[in-house]
Amino acid sequence: RPLSVENIRSANDEAHxxxxxxxxxxxxxxxxxxxxxxxxxxxxxxxxxxTVKQKYTTIFKNNAIELNISEFSE
Structure with a gap:
């Protein structure tokens, strides 16, 4: 690859x-x-x-996922 900022950045990303x-x-x-x-x-x-519901609320909403935890009461 020719030496360029983009190629160096790409190589750095691959190394990471x-x-x-x-x-x-x-x-x-x-x-x-x-x-x-x-x-x-x-x-x-x-x-x-x-904890999972609170952490991933946005992802759940964006993907129309509903997590009902009331049935898991102890």
Whole structure:
């Protein structure tokens, strides 16, 4: 590629995406071989769904998705 600002920007973007991919693969590898400590704890499905609903309200509205969490009361 000829040297230009756009080509340098494109190469930088590709390098960034490759870095993210490598990080994700490393994390997956650690998880598969027990290298990641974790602590199991109780999870409230209702609280989780409420958090998701609040975080993604705009996306849900834009895509006509309705999340009814009342049926998940504990």
């Amino acid at each position: 995406h490759l870095t993210l991919l490598i990080d994700a693969l490393h994390l997956l590898n650690c998880a598969e071989f027990g290298g990641m400590p974790f602590t199991m704890r109780p999870l409230s499905i209702a609280e989780l769904l409420l």
